[in-house]
Amino acid sequence: MISAxxxxxxxxxxxxxxxxxxxxxxxxxxxxxxxxxxxxSPAPAAAQATSAxxxxxxxxxxxxxxxxxxxxxxxxxxSGAQEADAVSDPAALVEPEILAEEVADQAEEDARFAWxxxxxxxxxxxxxxxxxxxxxFGITLLVLITRARGGRDLYIRRIxxxxxxxxxxxxxxxxxxxxxxxxxLDPMEEVATVASINILGQVARKAAAYETRLIMPNRDPIVMxxxxxxxxxxxxxxxxxxxxxxNDIYYTTQSQFGYAAAVCGTMMRERPAANFFIGxxxxxxxxxxxxxxxxxxxxxxxxxxxxxxxxxICACDYTLIGEELYAGSVYLSxxxxxxxxxxxxxxxxxxxxxILILWTILSFLGIDIRSWLG
Amino acid sequence: MKKTGPVVFGFLIGVLMLLHHxxxxxxxxxxxxxxxxxxxxxxxxxxxxxxISLFTYHWKKIERRAEGWGYSVITxxxxxxMIAVALIFTPERGPYPWMFDHVQAPMQATMFxxxxxxxxSASYRAFRAxxxxxxxxxxxxVIVMLGRxxxxxxxxxxxxxxxxxxxxxxxxxxxxxxxxxxxxxATAIKxxxxxxxxxLGKGA
Numbered sequence: 001m002i003s004a005x006x007x008x009x010x011x012x013x014x015x016x017x018x019x020x021x022x023x024x025x026x027x028x029x030x031x032x033x034x035x036x037x038x039x040x041s042p043a044p045a046a047a048q049a050t051s052a053x054x055x056x057x058x059x060x061x062x063x064x065x066x067x068x069x070x071x072x073x074x075x076x077x078x079s080g081a082q083e084a085d086a087v088s089d090p091a092a093l094v095e096p097e098i099l100a101e102e103v104a105d106q107a108e109e110d111a112r113f114a115w116x117x118x119x120x121x122x123x124x125x126x127x128x129x130x131x132x133x134x135x136x137f138g139i140t141l142l143v144l145i146t147r148a149r150g151g152r153d154l155y156i157r158r159i160x161x162x163x164x165x166x167x168x169x170x171x172x173x174x175x176x177x178x179x180x181x182x183x184x185l186d187p188m189e190e191v192a193t194v195a196s197i198n199i200l201g202q203v204a205r206k207a208a209a210y211e212t213r214l215i216m217p218n219r220d221p222i223v224m225x226x227x228x229x230x231x232x233x234x235x236x237x238x239x240x241x242x243x244x245x246x247n248d249i250y251y252t253t254q255s256q257f258g259y260a261a262a263v264c265g266t267m268m269r270e271r272p273a274a275n276f277f278i279g280x281x282x283x284x285x286x287x288x289x290x291x292x293x294x295x296x297x298x299x300x301x302x303x304x305x306x307x308x309x310x311x312x313i314c315a316c317d318y319t320l321i322g323e324e325l326y327a328g329s330v331y332l333s334x335x336x337x338x339x340x341x342x343x344x345x346x347x348x349x350x351x352x353x354x355i356l357i358l359w360t361i362l363s364f365l366g367i368d369i370r371s372w373l374g
Numbered sequence: 375m376k377k378t379g380p381v382v383f384g385f386l387i388g389v390l391m392l393l394h395h396x397x398x399x400x401x402x403x404x405x406x407x408x409x410x411x412x413x414x415x416x417x418x419x420x421x422x423x424x425x426i427s428l429f430t431y432h433w434k435k436i437e438r439r440a441e442g443w444g445y446s447v448i449t450x451x452x453x454x455x456m457i458a459v460a461l462i463f464t465p466e467r468g469p470y471p472w473m474f475d476h477v478q479a480p481m482q483a484t485m486f487x488x489x490x491x492x493x494x495s496a497s498y499r500a501f502r503a504x505x506x507x508x509x510x511x512x513x514x515x516v517i518v519m520l521g522r523x524x525x526x527x528x529x530x531x532x533x534x535x536x537x538x539x540x541x542x543x544x545x546x547x548x549x550x551x552x553x554x555x556x557x558x559x560a561t562a563i564k565x566x567x568x569x570x571x572x573x574l575g576k577g578a
Contacts, residue, residue, distance in 0.1 A: 127396050134392075137556070138563050145569060189413070191558040194565065198572040221424030222417060230573060250431040251424030255478070257485035269442045283489060290492040304554040306547050314500040315492075322550040326557030329572045341564050345556045352552055 141344035148340030161318035168274035177273035178213035184279020196279035198329030208238030260284035289315035381568040388566030
């Protein structure tokens, strides 16, 4: 019964699974298989045919396809697959003398060459500095958040663009006109878009409190769906779920300039009194900001795109520069825990500044610190 | 559960993405690719919601005869027409690629071309020397612009232009980028650890 189950192919796979044995160990395994196979029935023809036609199988049972950029693992997998094919070859199993000869040849080859065996790693050494920096930064954040939780007062500098949010919403309310909010062009997985959605929640809460309409054209349908939920939640929390209209947060197009045309058209027709351009923008930034400027709306922009910042600074009343975009929701909500995280960013900046100054001084002294780091 | 579920799910996916950056493990790589595949599925479903949203928004405008409802008629007609020709003739041949090449592409190019005029009007406002900072910006702008053309080389201003771009400009950009990098990392850590829940509502 055991010999019926223990076909050559199964035995070969079992040996492979026992730890990706090197070639010589595999050859010994094959000899053993031959020895056992003398007293067992041959593998079913159908199973052998399947083995020959099916793609190479990784010892762990996965298809032998390396993920992109994973060359080391890919080599290892191909090697294992080739070995598996060799085991499943019945012709090689019926002639033990030939195998013994091959083993002897291989031993001779081994004596002549130093073989390199690729090994799959669990850590990318080239990213060690990034891992250390991320870990240190994460610990700093958690320490400062714990301090903030303890009730310690943390000073946060005034950010004019965020102070102006109340002014912008108030102005729209007084004029009886809507507010326009654009989250940028990036999809939901970009951190700038997440930061924009966090600010949207705060703006929507104020708009609901002032009973002001909020219009939001979207380029990405996932961003649209998330935004609808965030605004609905904000209006509900403000006690005015009746004012929420899902049609005000709508999808336009995936096209970059198509989106710009749609937003500009909305600005010209609806004449919003306040425009928010918060997120990651590309070449359309100036088209949006200049059109908004032409309608006379108060404009607050915020982006982490350094190439678009000058355009927003020129055409908007207030601009959140780089990191201020990420501080937006914290600044507006004043949640103590989040304020701790904001403080952590400042501490990290001081650390980076100190490193930059130190390296500059060392550079002036002719000391190349890169050689120390290897 | 309504609030805890998304936070736990966000934590697991966030940790998976973080690990994928630091490890070449095929198991994590496969899970990472699974998440990307699921993102495509979610995108496909939300795209249907998006098209429904677009249609509903413009249809309501047409019904109400709101200001500019004529544009909504063109949008709805264009949407239906393009879907119909793509289904009948396939997107590779027939009117679909023709409409793309001869209608959509020129319209996009037109919008892009408008940028030149907007740059001129924005520059005019920015360069009005109302205070010291505006005067400094005007001076730097004039030097850089002259340095980029033949005249700048002729009057020997091109090296000053290059210096402004290579040193003060690059230093300012790097300052912004360091802040952006820290802000992105902090936001990501806050979301992964569930500290930042603003996107789930204030009560989360």
